[in-house]
Amino acid sequence: METLEDEIPNVDLSDAENIRPYQFEPLANTSETPRSATPDNDSSDVEDFQDRQVNTNWCECGICISMATQQECICCQEIAAISAEVEAGAHQCITESPIFTDNCLNRHVLHVSMYEYLQNVGPIDDNQPSHQ
Secondary structure: OOOHHHHOOOOOOOOHHHOOOOOOOOOOOOOOOOHHHOOOOOHHHHHHHHHHHOOOOOOOOOOOOOOOOOOOOOOHHHOHHHHHHHHHOOOOOHHHOHHHHHHHOOHHHHHHHHHHHHHHOOOOOOOOOOOO
16 A cells, blocks of 8 residues: 555756746736726826716716725726627617526526535635525
């Protein structure tokens, strides 16, 4: 019977100085830069982003509402992939698309997604119920 020491391979560390970390990491996609990361933001863009919780002037589809945090206050038209889907389906907002309805509002899809999340990630803490 093999012991744990027999299963661990011997590694030659004499070549350790030639190790180059991160050489297989994917390159960043520079075509889609978030608004807050662009260096040429003027003060009006920053103020507009900070005022998103106060009004919905930033909404391009006409359906957005103010949310609890600034991070949540984003219009579907501001995300390129979603904007393309909306235009392809001739919808005003992604929430009118059958794809959104079938995947995000269907109780059975959400139920399966919740169990998949709990299986892969688990509850956030021990006191979190598995479902309501």
